[in-house]
Amino acid sequence: MSTNLRTAVIGLGSMGYGMAVCLVRAGHQIHGFDINEAQMERFQSEGGLKGALKDIAPELDALVVVVLNAAQTEEVLFGDEGVVADMKAGSVVIACATVPPEFARSMEAKCNAFDIHYLDAPISGGSVKAANGQLSIMASGTANAFVAAEVVLDATAETVFKLGDSAGAGSAMKAVNQLLAGVHIATMAEALTFGMTQGVEPDKFLEVISKCAGTSWMLENRAPHIVEGDYTPHSSVNIWPKDLGIVLDIAKSASFDAPISQAAFDQFKQAADMGLGGEDDAAVAKVYAKNAGLSLPEKKS
Numbered sequence: 575m576s577t578n579l580r581t582a583v584i585g586l587g588s589m590g591y592g593m594a595v596c597l598v599r600a601g602h603q604i605h606g607f608d609i610n611e612a613q614m615e616r617f618q619s620e621g622g623l624k625g626a627l628k629d630i631a632p633e634l635d636a637l638v639v640v641v642l643n644a645a646q647t648e649e650v651l652f653g654d655e656g657v658v659a660d661m662k663a664g665s666v667v668i669a670c671a672t673v674p675p676e677f678a679r680s681m682e683a684k685c686n687a688f689d690i691h692y693l694d695a696p697i698s699g700g701s702v703k704a705a706n707g708q709l710s711i712m713a714s715g716t717a718n719a720f721v722a723a724e725v726v727l728d729a730t731a732e733t734v735f736k737l738g739d740s741a742g743a744g745s746a747m748k749a750v751n752q753l754l755a756g757v758h759i760a761t762m763a764e765a766l767t768f769g770m771t772q773g774v775e776p777d778k779f780l781e782v783i784s785k786c787a788g789t790s791w792m793l794e795n796r797a798p799h800i801v802e803g804d805y806t807p808h809s810s811v812n813i814w815p816k817d818l819g820i821v822l823d824i825a826k827s828a829s830f831d832a833p834i835s836q837a838a839f840d841q842f843k844q845a846a847d848m849g850l851g852g853e854d855d856a857a858v859a860k861v862y863a864k865n866a867g868l869s870l871p872e873k874k875s
Contacts, residue, residue: 578602579635579725582627582657584650586613588808589670589697590640592704593730595620599707600729605630631660636726637667640697643816644673652684663689666722670697670711672752672817674824675742682715682741691719694741696748698755699732700795701808708732712751714743749824752817753835758792759814760838763859766797770868776801777871799856803873811858812851814842 579602583594586608594606598621606617607627618624637657639650647669651658658667667685669678669692678694685692693715703709707730713720714737720727727734737743765788769779780797783789799805818839825832841858848864850857863870 580630580633581605581636581638581726582607582630582634583638583640585640586610586617587640588701589704590638591617592701593638593640593709594622595705596707596730597726598622602725602729627657628655628660631657632662634661635665636723637661637665638670638726639667640670643671644677647671647673647681651681658685658688658690661688661690664691664722666691666693666719668693668695668723668726670695672696672748672820673745674820675745678741678745691716691722692741693719693723694744695723696744698748698751703732711735712737712744712747714738715741749821753821753832755792756814756818756842757834757838758790759796759855760841760858762790762793762797763800763856763862766800767859767862767866767868771866796856799854800859801871803871805853805857807852807854809855810851811842811845811853811855814855815839815846818842
């Protein structure tokens, strides 16, 4: 198989942009598409190719879809300007959004009807790891889908977990990950602001707890945003009502009670309702601070 693939990345947000740049660095022919024209121009300045998606679709070996949710994924693939119908037989869709497992299975079936491989491939690691080609990818699909996607996975991931021979298993594992990640962010925010009520300053909280048993990857990654008063979005508040909503929907369908997930969902929903949806997800701390009458650190000029 050629190692110099023609690939399109749909969604040049914090994760998709990093993946696209990694593919350029690996020597592939990469087109990047986003509703934000400035992002597309930025990517083209870093080696991305120009061309309308409709025009280049028949030449694609792989399509990497890094959009927000299931609805956007389906629109890209099978909407009014859906790309799958124009792709060549044997090419592969690598779908990276957090979606319900049943949705992933339905997309696999629809792609198969066009003789297009589908890899259920949700991602984890954040924008920094995406930019460094060090993502963890929770993937499931046929052996042929993995073969077709191999070169893209090699360029963008540090670890690829092969979780099953059909779509759905990758998304199920991603839901488990998102349950923990969302809860950990909300719990970090609760612990940090609880500490403030007892005279524990956020910087001291981070210094001490990051070296104690109560730490987590999310605490060490997100608490610095609060300490610095910088809520530039690496992963936004708006992600979590969606992702924890998926977790809760799956739990309901499985007759599984998930009260801690529900509590975290409620906090992120409240943050979004406060107008914080576009801020970094560490801004969920502002919900606790508001309710407790606390003042979080301000961004240093």
